[in-house]
Amino acid sequence: xxxxxxxxxxxxxxxxxxxxxxxxxxxxxxxxxxxxxxxxxxxxxxxxxxxxxxxxxxxxxxxxxxxxxxxxxxxxxxxxxxxxxxxxxxxxxxxxxxxxxxxxxxxxxxxxxxxxxxxxxxxxxxxxxxxxxxxxxxxxxxxxxxxxxxxxxxxxxxxxxxxxxxxxxxxxxxxxxxxxxxxxxxxxxxxxxxxxxxxxxxxxxxxxxxxxxxxxxxxxxxxxxxxxxxxxxxxxxxxxxxxxxxxxxxxxxxxxxxxxxxxxxxxxxxxxxxxxxxxxxxxxxxxxxxxxxxxxxxxxxxxxxxxxxxxxxxxxxxxxxxxxxxxxxxxxxxxxxxxxxxxxxxxxxxxxxxxxxxxxxxxxxxxxxxxxxxxxx
Amino acid sequence: xxxxxxxxxxxxxxxxxxxxxxxxxxxxxxxxxxxxxxxxxxxxxxxxxxxxxxxxxxxxxxxxxxxxxxxxxxxxxxxxxxxxxxxxxxxxxxxxxxxxxxxxxxxxxxxxxxxxxxxxxxxxxxxxxxxxxxxxxxxxxxxxxxxxxxxxxxxxxxxxxxxxxxxxxxxxxxxxxxxxxxxxxxxxxxxxxxxxxxxxxxxxxxxxxxxxxxxxxxxxxxxxxxxxxxxxxxxxxxxxxxxxxxxxxxxxxxxxxxxxxxxxxxxxxxxxxxxxxxxxxxxxxxxxxxxxxxxxxxxxxxxxxxxxxxxxxxxxxxxxxxxxxxxxxxxxxxxxxxxxxxxxxxxxxxxxxxxxxxxxxxxxxxxxxxxxxxxxx
Numbered sequence: 087x088x089x090x091x092x093x094x095x096x097x098x099x100x101x102x103x104x105x106x107x108x109x110x111x112x113x114x115x116x117x118x119x120x121x122x123x124x125x126x127x128x129x130x131x132x133x134x135x136x137x138x139x140x141x142x143x144x145x146x147x148x149x150x151x152x153x154x155x156x157x158x159x160x161x162x163x164x165x166x167x168x169x170x171x172x173x174x175x176x177x178x179x180x181x182x183x184x185x186x187x188x189x190x191x192x193x194x195x196x197x198x199x200x201x202x203x204x205x206x207x208x209x210x211x212x213x214x215x216x217x218x219x220x221x222x223x224x225x226x227x228x229x230x231x232x233x234x235x236x237x238x239x240x241x242x243x244x245x246x247x248x249x250x251x252x253x254x255x256x257x258x259x260x261x262x263x264x265x266x267x268x269x270x271x272x273x274x275x276x277x278x279x280x281x282x283x284x285x286x287x288x289x290x291x292x293x294x295x296x297x298x299x300x301x302x303x304x305x306x307x308x309x310x311x312x313x314x315x316x317x318x319x320x321x322x323x324x325x326x327x328x329x330x331x332x333x334x335x336x337x338x339x340x341x342x343x344x345x346x347x348x349x350x351x352x353x354x355x356x357x358x359x360x361x362x363x364x365x366x367x368x369x370x371x372x373x374x375x376x377x378x379x380x381x382x383x384x385x386x387x388x389x390x391x392x393x394x395x396x397x398x399x400x401x402x403x404x405x406x407x408x409x410x411x412x413x414x415x416x417x418x419x420x421x422x423x424x425x426x427x428x429x430x431x432x433x434x435x436x437x438x439x440x441x442x443x444x445x446x447x448x449x450x451x452x453x454x455x456x457x458x459x460x461x462x463x
Numbered sequence: 464x465x466x467x468x469x470x471x472x473x474x475x476x477x478x479x480x481x482x483x484x485x486x487x488x489x490x491x492x493x494x495x496x497x498x499x500x501x502x503x504x505x506x507x508x509x510x511x512x513x514x515x516x517x518x519x520x521x522x523x524x525x526x527x528x529x530x531x532x533x534x535x536x537x538x539x540x541x542x543x544x545x546x547x548x549x550x551x552x553x554x555x556x557x558x559x560x561x562x563x564x565x566x567x568x569x570x571x572x573x574x575x576x577x578x579x580x581x582x583x584x585x586x587x588x589x590x591x592x593x594x595x596x597x598x599x600x601x602x603x604x605x606x607x608x609x610x611x612x613x614x615x616x617x618x619x620x621x622x623x624x625x626x627x628x629x630x631x632x633x634x635x636x637x638x639x640x641x642x643x644x645x646x647x648x649x650x651x652x653x654x655x656x657x658x659x660x661x662x663x664x665x666x667x668x669x670x671x672x673x674x675x676x677x678x679x680x681x682x683x684x685x686x687x688x689x690x691x692x693x694x695x696x697x698x699x700x701x702x703x704x705x706x707x708x709x710x711x712x713x714x715x716x717x718x719x720x721x722x723x724x725x726x727x728x729x730x731x732x733x734x735x736x737x738x739x740x741x742x743x744x745x746x747x748x749x750x751x752x753x754x755x756x757x758x759x760x761x762x763x764x765x766x767x768x769x770x771x772x773x774x775x776x777x778x779x780x781x782x783x784x785x786x787x788x789x790x791x792x793x794x795x796x797x798x799x800x801x802x803x804x805x806x807x808x809x810x811x812x813x814x815x816x817x818x819x820x821x822x823x824x825x826x827x828x829x830x831x832x833x834x835x836x837x838x839x840x
Contacts, residue, residue, distance in 0.1 A: 154742055158535060160735040213833055221753035252825035334828040358537040365531055369742045372749035376598035383821035399828055402835060409837030416840060435840040444760035448629035450830035451711035451776060456590050457823055458779060460786030463793060463812040
């Protein structure tokens with residue numbers, strides 16, 4: 087239908103209609119062109135970035151996203167990228183996007199958990215999705231629809247638009263050899279991980295990234311976690327005097343970065359600009375995970391080979407206990423939340439079960455095999 | 464510069480210049496608008512898909528890519544998607560893109576290894592990159608530049624534009640318990656895997672997908688591999704009578720799908736349409752891997768629970784021997800090829816070493832931890 091209309095509109099285009107072209111028509115798409123008027127409208131928008139330029143990569147990523155949108159739209163949609171706290175204090179950003187003061191933010195769904203706890207599920211949960219599993223949930227197993235529903239009361243829509251990559255479990259003064267080493271451990275972390283660690287007897291506490299160094303050097307902390315190798319090195323966590331760098335992050339195997347857009351303003355855009363925003367965000371999601379993997383791989387190499395950081399793995403009994411505690415925390419979220427939370431956690435758990443079985447057979451199995459002792463290259 | 468120009472051009476747009484906006488200017492981009500003339504040009508292109516509609520997902524993905532480009536370009540770039548063998552026999556597709564008979568193909572770089580063996584490196588190599596590592600190599604460690612160089616003699620440019628996801632090691636009549644079980648094993652596979660399996664004493668053979676069933680049921684094969692669960696189930700490999708389904712695919716932990724574009728025609732496009740093609744392809748790359756993971760997870764679940772397929776893991780000594788043999792094959796490729804091959808394999812090996820160390824600490828470590836026995840959900 088839309089396609090037939092397009093065929094007529096384009097009958098002057100080069101190339102005769104051949105048998106091949108006719109076959110192609112049956113294979114092709116259902117594009118419906120907008121009016122020329124809508125196509126020539128111009129827009130100037132603003133995007134608040136959660137991260138300032140001290141944080142590796144993420145403000146650069148926001149600018150890259152804006153640049154791509156500017157180029158793809160031939161300048162019809164120009165987005166000024168603002169650091170956090172420029173227009174309003176960052177915690178009020180979603181309200182500003184919600185009421186249309188600014189049109190967009192590039193942030194973490196987790197940032198808005200005070201306003202709506204269910205939003206945390208759309209970034210990462212302890213022992214939850216890898217980033218690739220998150221994509222499968224969002225696109226094919228109902229995740230995006232639930233996310234849209236969770237954001238609907240705020241009048242905004244979110245798109246996947248980047249990734250933090252994998253984080254560490256943290257930096258520690260002493261080795262962690264058993265569960266008893268977590269008893270009373272004074273540990274800086276954040277969010278859901280505080281609940282999980284508390285269940286295992288740790289003295290979990292939170293503080294800003296600049297306070298970590300002071301607290302640790304004042305003897306008030308036994309360990310702390312912030313990000314992955316790239317972020318941790320940028321903030322100098324490797325020179326604070328905690329020699330043991332523990333993995334994996336049961337808590338943040340990855341972390342989805344979102345683009346939140348004022349829904350009314352988004353829907354008022356011509357279809358081509360709507361699609362440009364959505365696809366540019368999706369491409370940045372792919373780009374961002376690659377960038378995080380590259381940056382973390384380089385930083386890990388530097389930390390180990392130049393700074394003599396000692397990389398350690400958590401022992402199985404600690405990982406198992408963290409798994410049980412994480413399961414309890416998720417179950418608490420489900421039963422203490424509202425109907426939307428229950429529905430979202432159920433969808434998450436069901437998708438996780440399906441995708442985990444495949445990840446075990448394919449990715450996990452492959453990575454373990456590749457780690458065997460053989461000569462290569 | 465470009466940005467300043469744009470600022471002047473857009474001085475009539477809504478919104479006063481505030482302190483915030485001025486700050487934003489220093490954060491923003493370097494977009495240079497094209498002339499209005501270039502922006503209104505219209506193009507009708509053709510894209511050959513390597514896969515027909517019998518193959519799960521990939522022809523649909525090609526159409527989705529064309530649709531997205533049509534919508535983002537507001538109908539200025541319409542791409543007709545053609546199945547393989549429509550214009551020329553599929554093996555001649557790259558020549559057709561090269562000489563401009565058709566403008567694009569969505570294919571595997573490996574398809575053109577007869578014309579240029581180095582191209583195989585840009586899809587997947589045995590015990591090589593996971594898909595996420597491939598992205599990091601392409602975008603940040605020189606992979607895309609080498610790929611461009613490898614394709615330059617053909618007058619084409621390639622973009623990542625999809626993924627096959629992880630494959631299986633294959634289907635077998637009998638269990639594989641040790642290396643001796645590979646001796647004389649009549650096994651259908653393809654490409655580099657034939658060399659690797661032959662080094663371990665298997666009787667590796669190749670044949671088309673429709674011949675596999677006939678050969679197996681005539682007693683001429685002991686095992687065969689084609690794709691992952693989704694593809695294998697689509698082609699009915701699970702009902703041929705080989706009960707054991709082995710993982711991991713040391714050989715194809717994933718597989719990059721490329722979009723090959725005639726370079727001269729690409730460069731003749733206005734900048735906005737060039738960027739639309741590149742970003743739409745990158746978004747489809749992310750979409751395709753998610754789709755492969757979703758489809759394979761569902762198919763594996765069906766195979767195991769409805770068809771009683773027995774999933775097995777290759778034993779460590781077999782995986783180690785496959786690693787050594789793969790290493791030899793890669794080394795042979797490096798030393799028997801030309802300078803371009805040597806340079807590309809060196810870049811691949813160096814990126815693999817860096818990225819593998821990070822994948823072990825993060826992804827592998829996480830997946831193993833998540834697989835421990837704990838209660839969750």
